[in-house]
Structure formats: C-alpha cells, structure tokens
Amino acid sequence: MSILDRYIFRTSMVAFLATLLTLTAVIWTTQALREFDLLTAKRQTILVFLAVTSLSIPALITIIAPVAVFIATLYTLNKLNGDSELIVMSAAGLPPKRLLRPFLALTVLASLLVSTMTLWAMPASFRDLRDLLTHIRADFLTKIVKEGQFTTLDAGITFHYREKSGEALLGIFMQDRRDKDKVSTYIAERGQTTESDGVPYLVLEKGSVQADQPGGRSPNIVTFERYAIDLSQFGSDGDVVTYKPRERSTGEILGLDMNDPYVKANAGRFRAELHDRLSAPLYPFAFMALGLAGLGAARTTRQGRGMAIAGAVVAVIALRIAGFAASSLIVRAAWAVPLVYLIPLAGTAIGLVGLLNPGLFQRKSPRVPRAARLQAARG
Template sequence: MNLLERYVFRIALGAFLACLLGLTAVIWVTQALRELDLLTGKGQTILVFLTVTGLTLPALITVIAPVALFIATLYTLNKLNGDSELIVMSAAGMAPRSVMRPFMGLATLVVALTALMTLYLMPTSFQELRGLVTKIRADFVANLVREGQFTTLDQGVTFHYRERAGGALLGIFMQDKREAGRTVVYLAERGQTFELNGESFLVLEKGSIHRQQAAARDTSIVAFERYALDLSALTPEGGDVIYKPRERSTMQLVFMDPSDWLYQNAYGRVRAEIHDRLSAALYPLAMVLIAVAALGDPRTTRQGRGLAIVSAIVAVGAMRIAGFAATSAVVRTPWALVAVYGVPLAGAGLSLLVILGGARVRAAQDRLARLFGPVTLPRLPRLRRA
C-alpha cells in the first residue's frame, strides 16, 4: 500500500474496532442480564457468571464483525468525501481500485477472523458451555439446597436433605413428578456429587427407589447400596446427551458417523450448519463492496449522500435476510445450497459491476473532455427591472 492507501486503512481500521467493541459490548450486556439467574437463583460466583456469558462472545462476534466492517466502510468514505479528500484523490488520478484496496485489505482480516470464529472457536465455546451448565446443575444441588428445606429443583422435582457432613449430604429425599401419572421417590441415607468425563452425578448410598403409577395402587420398591443419579436428568433436557450441530466441531460434522442419531434423523440440520459456517466468510467481502459501490464515488458537498447510505443499508439487510432464509431452506432441501453461496456472491458481483462500471464512465468522460474540451454554456443577459 502507498501512503494514501495506508492513511485510508488506518481510518477504516480504527472505525471498525470502535464499532466492533461498541456493538459487542452492548449486545453482551443484554445477554448477561439474561444470565443473572446464575447469581441470584443458583448461587454461583461472579467468575462462573462471567465465564458463561463470555463463552457466547464468539457467536456474537461472528454476526457483529461483518456489520461493524460495513459501518466502518460507510463512515470512512463519508468522512473522506466530507473533508474533500476523496475528491482530491480522484482529481490527482487515484484509480477506484486504489481507493478500494485498503478496504479489501481490512475485509481480508475480517474474513480470517470470521472463519476462525465459525470453524473453530464458536463450536468449541458451545461445547464448553454445555459442560459448564452440567457443573452448575451439580453445584445447584450441593450448594443452593439448604439443610432441612424442601427445594424445587425443576418443575415437578423436589429435593431435601437432613444435614451436611463434610462434603456429603445425609438423609436425602427427592421426588420426581415430571411425568404425568408417574411418581418416583428416591430415599437415601447418604449422597455426594462428583464429576466423571465432564458429566455430573449424585451418588446415593443405602437407599431405595419408590415408583408408583397413577392407574396402579401398588408401589414398586427397589433397594440399593449405591445408585448414581445423572443430574442432567433433573432438567427437561435430561437423558442421553446429544450434542446439537452447533456444539460439534467442523470436522465432526463433515466426517460424521453414519450411525449417529443426528445423521440418521436430522441430517438436514447438519448440512445447514456446515454450509452456514463455510459461507459466513463471504459476507464481509460482500458488505464492504456494497459500501464502496454506494459511497466510493467522489461528490460535492451539495450532492446528498443520504440516499446512497440508505440504499446500501437496505441492500445489506436484504442480503442478510436472504442468507438466513437460504440456510433455513437447506434443512429441507440440498438444492438451497445454491442460494446459500449465491446470495453473498451475487451481492459482491453486482457491487463490483457498479464500481467498475462507474470507473469506465468516468474514464470515457475524461477522454471526451480531452478531445473536445470543456463544454461551456452561453451566458444569458441580465434583465433589468423597469
């Protein structure tokens, strides 16, 4: 890059970082407010609260970074034109591709950031979040429930213990009435929570399980010496842990085992997740080209730029909505893959046509001016008042 291009790049980079940090902070605060229940309702520390909310940042940055790049490009071009710098650059013979080069350099950095987030960091953060939620459930049983109190862990699940001895709970009672017409009661002399392979369990010792159906008068009783209760079963999502497509790494999705439950029953969701991650890197390029196509031409201060800015915002919004719709359609049919990649590529291609077409028009006007000279209009005589 030459001196002018580096100057434009610094302005655009500063605006991009300001937009990225500002938008991420605002949206992160709204997400954090939704997780305040970790502090107020589940007795967690501020460190756990920050960890849970921080694990959502990769997903936020993936969506915000292209938008921040678009806003930074609009701001930079509008500032250069408002200070007449864009006009001076054009009058000095600076080609449109030279004006576009610093923005494309910044877009390349954003593409790399978006690819890193979508292909690696975002699924990793979702996996960590799933494991942390499981630990929070264990802490909820061990720390929040008070001695001698009946505490509702979930709708239909009641937990009680008599006293605590060290890290163990004594005199445990738990009633599970989540399933309509069926009641399960766990009684144990002693219990303790522990973690195994990233999952939390409550191990009950010397107790019994009482099961009763609404239609039956008899109750089945099973005595046990040790019984491990999976704490994930205390939530509506209990049962075998099945990681969602967004919680799996890209390699796990691409090379999925055919015997996997998702592969057999919901492969459309897997296909949509794979191609959504791959196509996400195309949107920063398309957005920066739309901004350059709208505001890249130098204009005088009397020529309004409001309509161009609004047109660029509408174009970007329509492109992003079409991209979301295409990703949703891929779940049902693989033919929608054409639209998943075609939407951002079409936005980038049309913007390039506008940029290069405008450059050709200006070059033709310059050639005509050199051949025939400037065209001047005759002055009309002034009319005097009678």
C-alpha cells in the first residue's frame, strides 16, 4: 500500500471498529434487558446471564458489520472532502477509482469476519444457546418451582408437584398441550432430574401417561414403573429434540438426510438458511460500493453532500430489504435462490458504476441564464 492508501485504510478501519463495537454494544444491551428475568424470576447467576446474552453477539455482528463498513466509508469520504483532500487528489490527477484500493482492503476483512460468523460462529452460538436454555429449564424445574403451585415451564407445558423430599419430587403432575390434537398428561408418585450425555431428563416413578386421541375417542392410558422425559424437548417443535436450521452447522445443512421427516417438512427453511449464510459476505462489498458512489467524487463547499448521503442511505436500506424479501421468498420457491446472490452483486455493480462515472448520480447545479450572469458581473 502507498502512503495515501495506508492513510485512508487507517481512517476507515478506526471508524469501522468504532461503529461495529458501539452498535453491537447498544443492541446487545437491549437484548440483555429482555433476558433479565434469568436473574429475577429464574434466579440464575450473573455468569449464566452473561453467557445467554453473549451468545447472540455473532448474529448481531453478521448484520452490523456491513452497516459498519458503509458508515466507515461515508465517514472517511466526508472527512477527506471536508478537509479538501479529495479536491487535492482530484487536482493531482488521481481518478475516483483510486479510492477503491484502501476501502476494498477494509471490505475484504469485514467480509471474512461476516463469513466466520455466518458459517461457523453463529450456528454454534445458537446451538449452545439452545442447550444452555435447556439446562436452565431443568434447573428451574427442581430449584425454583414451588410446592403445590401449577407452573408453566414452556408454552403449553404445565408442571406441578405436591412436595419435595430431598432431591426427589413427590406427587408429580405434568401436562403437555403444545399439540392441541395430542394432549399428554403425566402423573407419577415421585420423580427426579438426572443427566445423561449432557441431556437432562426427568425420571418419573410409579405413574401413568394419558394421551388424548383425535376425534373424541377414549384416551390411551399407559402405566409405568419408571419413565424418563427428555427435558431438552421443551422449546422444540415436537417430542424429539430436533435442531432448527439456524442451530445446525453449515456442514450438517450441506449433508442433510432428505428422508428425515423434519428436513422434508422444513426443506425451504434449510434452503433459505444455507443461502443466507453463503450470500451474507457479499453485503459489505455492496454497501462499500454504494458509499463510494455517493461520496467518492470531490465536491466544493457549494455542492452539498447531504443529498448524496441520503441517497446512499436509501439505496442501502432498499438493498437490505430486498435481500430479506428474497430470503423469505426462497423458503417457498427454489427458483428464487439466485436472487439472494444477485441483489448484493447488483448493489456492488451499481456502486462501482457510480464511482467510475462520478457525474452519474450527482445532482447537477442549476443552469444560470447568460443575461443573469452578465448582470451579476456588471453589478
């Protein structure tokens, strides 16, 4: 890199890191406040609270990093223009495309960061969050639920026990109404939580399971001496623990078993998740190019930059909304997959065209009639 490239890269990198850290911290704080009941209602430690809230950071970085690239680009170009440095470079014969090199270096680094988040860190964090919340529910079941009270463990799941004897719960009643057509009621004399291979279970002893049948038929009642309930199913979509598309690694999504009933039922969601991860690293390039198109050309103090900034912001917002719309569309239609890639690539192309043709997106100064110019000169 030349001295000029290093100067621009350093300025834009500082702005990028400041924006990324600030926005991530602000949004993380709002997310953390929503999980504050972990400390109050569920009586978890501050370490558990920080672990749960911090696992959302990779997903935040995935969205914020391209925006930070855009803001850093606008800030750097506005600073260069405000200090008349862009005008000096233009007068020295440097074309606008000369600005592309330092910003491209910044964008490549940001794209690598987004790739790491989407392809590895984000699915791993969602999976760890799912497992951690499962353990919190198990802990909540044995330590927080009070004797004689009916407590909602999860949407549609009610739990009650008569009293506690040591680590065992006596007089257990639990009803699972998540599936309205398949309501299950568990009754047991005693039960206790245990863990096997990292999966928490509630082991019931001497009880019965009543499963309602559709169509008003008589329910099925099965008695048991010992019955284990997988607590990790709470929060899942069925009786068996199934990781959602966003909780699965990229390798797992690429090697899906299409005979799996869950995969068949959610093939569109898996398709959208995969292509969202692969296309996310393209957005830093699009946002950087649009920022360069808006402010890459030198402007005098009489040429306002407000409209250029506003136009670039509108273009970035429209591009991201189009990307979200395309992601939603490919859940239902496989033919829309190319759109997820074409949208950021089109944004990049438009930005580069605007950079290489500085007058294309600039507002031209109003033409002053010759008579008015002559009168102003005489006056």
